[in-house]
Amino acid sequence: MKIRTGDIVTHVQRLAAGEAGGTVPDEEPPVVVFVHGLLTDSLASYYFTLGPALSAAGVDVVMYDLRGHGRSTRPTSGYRLENFVEDLALLLEGLDERRPVHVVGNSFGGTVAAGLAAWHPERVATAIMIESEPPVAVWNRHMADGLGHARRELVRQESIDWIAERYGSHTARLSKGAGRILEATTLAEEIPHGQVIDDDLSAIRCPVLAVFGDESGLSAQVPSLEAKLPLCRTVVLPRQGHSVLVEQPNRTRDLVLDWVREHHTPAARLETALSGAPR
Template sequence: MSRIRAGELDVHVQRLTPDVPLDGDAPIVVCVHGLLTDSLASYYFTLGPAFAERGLDVVMYDLRGHGRTTRPQSGYRLESFVVDLVDVLDALGITRPVHVIGNSFGGSVAFGLAAARPDRVASVIAIEAEPPTADWTRHMADGLADAKTRLAIDEVIGWIKDNHGAHTARLSKAANRILQTTTMADDIPRSATIAADLSDVHCPVFALFGGDSGLAAQVPHFEEHLDHCRTVVLPDQGHSVLVERTAETIELVFEWVRDVSRLPARVR
């Protein structure tokens, strides 16, 4: 475990560097996890080691309020998460553009960074994620309000335990603690947004969806509005692409990072 000071936070970071860097200068991938029930562990036990073995330099960290990173009472608008990511890169001495892998809410952070700091982003890899547009804020408001109400009910936690296991129930309790002790549910829907036509995003984007999740409906919009975009939809798959289709995700994302890294900078 490693903790670094990044801006106002003590951030839990894990970095996996390759023994043999890909192409002699390992592309850097930064993994951003999802909201409430997630942490860097979801990458540590899925993509991280596999990417390091293939020559990538992998950075994983716990978002503010999550895992072993500081949990301030307030300050949870998306732009704060974006600033945190820049602060993490600065604290690690990373100055060249990175490939940002974002799962679920982490993908929204990745898009936010690409819009705010295009100089820091080589590409965005969005796994079951939605760009932070005005529509996204409405979706997040509804989802967070529902979670804040429902996860505070003992019977709901009991149902989760009976139907999804004790581990998921513990994660749900932890999510409830975050929602009850911070302003996250109020802050995120008030986040700054990017243009609905995604014109704020200029870097290459790879978007990976589960066919059954509903988020795959974004594919035509991505393909119409993003200049350098690849989309893949995994059939018969819900939202948990990262943990349920790990092998396919490793192959698809690694190939994307490798190929984009080999493009001349002016083409990216």
């Protein structure tokens, strides 16, 4: 399915609760929206990991391709974080989805999830960030460094050959596709200059689950997230780097499903509503 979201058309796939097997729930199910990462990713990373499993467990699932990725429109410009966040808000509107959603984001997708929680709190029941950073000023600097390096290297055949030798032909094809995105768009220039939230994270009031690998540098955020977000739970997986979703899909599935079920009770929904109310 494709839906107009502002200046682009977004490719989206839905799996209703029970559609992928399992039992259709008697009451209104929770809805989970999956947001993938940048450049080498698409909704397929969830379609082949978490999406069908959550549908079978009684969850309404929404998966979509970010602008510039997969089967969504690839404009030459319009790649600040706020563009991605607004795409998601407009997608929910286009789907006529009125329930607060649980937003699961991997890597950059987790930053989009945090942005939606900060700028559209009425839309978000909880945010689940997998190997992600919230959109604060230091994140922009990290993205500038990473995207600058990717833009230089992924257009070089020598780099693609090295990736193929070390990580295999599939990863090399994805990396070559990422290079094409960087050549055809202003993504690398725009993302590091996107809108941010205050470092104290006070804009994020919903419950947050943050999942990291212990061998990833992003796990260093754990003390800060726990101190700044009163409704935050962190999980650090042992012997794991940045590729948590790909390498630990079953563990990630269980963490997400348990979290969504825990926060779908009437008491949890009331607490979430109160946490998002004006202070």
